[in-house]
Amino acid sequence: MVRGELSGNPDQVVTGLAGLREAMPHDVSFLANPKYQAAVKATRACVLIAARDLQVDFDGVVIRVDNPSEAFAELVRQVAPPPITFRPGIHPTAVVASTARLGKDVSVQPHAVIEDRVVIGDRTVIGAGNYIGHESRVGSDCLFYANISLRERTNVGDRVILHSGVVLGADGFGYEEVGGTHKKIPQVGSVEIGDDVEIGANTAIDRGRFGRTRIGKGTKIDNLVQIGHNCVIGDHCIICGLVGIAGSTIIGNHVTLAGQVGIAGHLTIGDKSIIMAQAGVTKDVPPGSIMLGAPAVPHKEFKRVNAAIQRLPEILAKFHDLK
């Protein structure tokens, strides 16, 4: 299947495919990068796909190919189960308002609810138990998995993928303090999701106070991310799991926010910046920055300071002697 050269038992039975480290005893795995040699030693896989000329320390069957990574991907394509597809049509248990306008070959899965004046583009799949609020517009070729909630007047572009549990357009977190109590500020804006965006499970993006909370085209958002009201996220960003962005912050294009990053409100993060995991950003960040720490500082500065910190107990001892 991968046109490789096999050494070892050609009758070895295999039942799955996996990376070296997560492989089980009947899996085929592969070594793409020589630096993972140690993982070869520890793997439970019984078949290894490896480069033709690479020395490997492996007891099982070895299949030699030119490009192990490509060969493995080809194998996945050949043996992976076919993707699940959803047939066009409206399931009889779905509740679709008579004023909603559905494009060609839209699929509305069981128990979905589509409210008045919603517009949905061609070939889009609205998953089981989805709620699509009044006057929302969803583009073409979108794929919404089960149990997603869109509040009223949400706008979603074309080819957008939303994973289960996503909530778009909940009220922004805005209150006015009146004598020690918190009076709700009406949140009458909306959420706008660009083309080719993907949003992970249980992520929440709040509607604008007025105007829009916007996610630029091609941006990919992981699970359990919180994006506050009136944020504007640029195009082609990567936002990892458990990131929190407070209200009215502007993120440029091609920005990467690693896991658990927090960004305060009303800031601007420049294009192509990288905010490292768990950083807490409290000030504007110029384009192309790499930031780390809480409060976040440029990456190099963090490394220098952190190296100094780790030496601190030893330095204090020397200082005591010197004194």
Next chain:
Amino acid sequence: MVRGELSGNPDQVVTGLAGLREAMPHDVSFLANPKYQAAVKATRACVLIAARDLQVDFDGVVIRVDNPSEAFAELVRQVAPPPITFRPGIHPTAVVASTARLGKDVSVQPHAVIEDRVVIGDRTVIGAGNYIGHESRVGSDCLFYANISLRERTNVGDRVILHSGVVLGADGFGYEEVGGTHKKIPQVGSVEIGDDVEIGANTAIDRGRFGRTRIGKGTKIDNLVQIGHNCVIGDHCIICGLVGIAGSTIIGNHVTLAGQVGIAGHLTIGDKSIIMAQAGVTKDVPPGSIMLGAPAVPHKEFKRVNAAIQRLPEILAKFHDLK
């Protein structure tokens, strides 16, 4: 509409309202605070509402008023689309137990499930796909958005707003270690939500082991917050996104927990304290404290220590010279 004085093209077409920074080319925006002058220069808005006497560097239409913030809010009220309302009545696809008692003008949306002996107050809206567990009590004038889950015996006060994906009353995270395995400790308590509380999308509040996990009246909770079993949160608190509070912690009244704060279990946080973003609280906090850092220390101390830390590489160099 705002009784202002217009300068510039009176025929300028506008299609939306937005803050300076998130505005699109056909939006009206406003300048409430002179310190945002730089945002005026960068805005894409075509109309700006500004104070009568304030110099602004803006090419588009300017409308002068006494109070730009109020004028803009008035404009929002006039042009914002009408809020969505849900008609009273039980949707035919909802499943409502015969032993449930619903008040006057309750709205039960499609596919909601209301279990045995639930009591719901007048004019409350139970959103699409909500699950209201056995013997729960929900007050009057509540608004529950789509896809919310309340486990059995949850108590919710009046005028409570729950956003989509909220989970109230899941089992507390409690196990007893028995020979290296974790034996579940039954969680037979409940959750109690005070009047005028608002809870953000995908937030989870666990039921008590016995007794109650309580949220005091007027407290506002943002998205993706985790509140452990037997916590007692006071009145009129503000809890921001991605905060985690471990079990049995007591939070006073008028406390603010900023984004991604973590609070260990069995602590007491005094009234009117402010815990800054990403702080990790590991000890009791006296009333009126401002805490920062992980482990959290008083704000002033954190600033002093952090300033010293940032100077550390330079100091170490000097120390080396001195030595």
Next chain:
Amino acid sequence: MVRGELSGNPDQVVTGLAGLREAMPHDVSFLANPKYQAAVKATRACVLIAARDLQVDFDGVVIRVDNPSEAFAELVRQVAPPPITFRPGIHPTAVVASTARLGKDVSVQPHAVIEDRVVIGDRTVIGAGNYIGHESRVGSDCLFYANISLRERTNVGDRVILHSGVVLGADGFGYEEVGGTHKKIPQVGSVEIGDDVEIGANTAIDRGRFGRTRIGKGTKIDNLVQIGHNCVIGDHCIICGLVGIAGSTIIGNHVTLAGQVGIAGHLTIGDKSIIMAQAGVTKDVPPGSIMLGAPAVPHKEFKRVNAAIQRLPEILAKFHDLK
């Protein structure tokens, strides 16, 4: 009921049970550990269960027993409302594919959706609004609460408890950069959950790129946790709220991850390690480690360095004098 010796008003009316700190005026509470004497003074409870010989400073009714903790647990057992159970059978509003195979006494609650070729073991409860994707397999005696989503080909063991809002098998967060845009890498693997696992509200576990994301038997996961694609979590681990684990990380057996911990991708965390709250792990961790801080270091080192840091402003002043 607890065979204790009562002093004070034997006609005191009580309406609930609670810990000392969360008790309301008509609750019974207990003092198990003498170090909580201060909580006795502050409690609002009207009845206290205490050890026979312990001096307590309490105005209300005291009931003396040999073991207050056990006596209280016994009381809970006697007065706690009976647990909610779900009758076997398929609710008429559920949508169950004709090719699905359900075991004996399975309960399928209202509006659940069970797709083609799903297999469900005996006595398992599929909660209201659950979505069980194509070809998934769920074991026996599982309890799935309301509004859970399992994507296709998810495998769940026996006696697994899933709380509301759990999402299993959403696509892993994997993209290839092509000219500044992010091209989706197909995620054709699955998720495998071992026996006796419990997973908290709104937690998301992504499917493998190929192969499986696996959670070992007996592992307990709290609310709002994010587990990336191809992670392998060992047996009998404890993973607290808001933890994030990036893709392809291997966690050993009996590991504890405290609240808001973040772990980078492609790491190995050794057996019986403890990662303290909010730590950020960026390197492999040997078995039995206790790690703290961001970047995480061994616990002792963190304490030593942190103590030095807190003294830093004072040291710098002394250093200035010395210079």
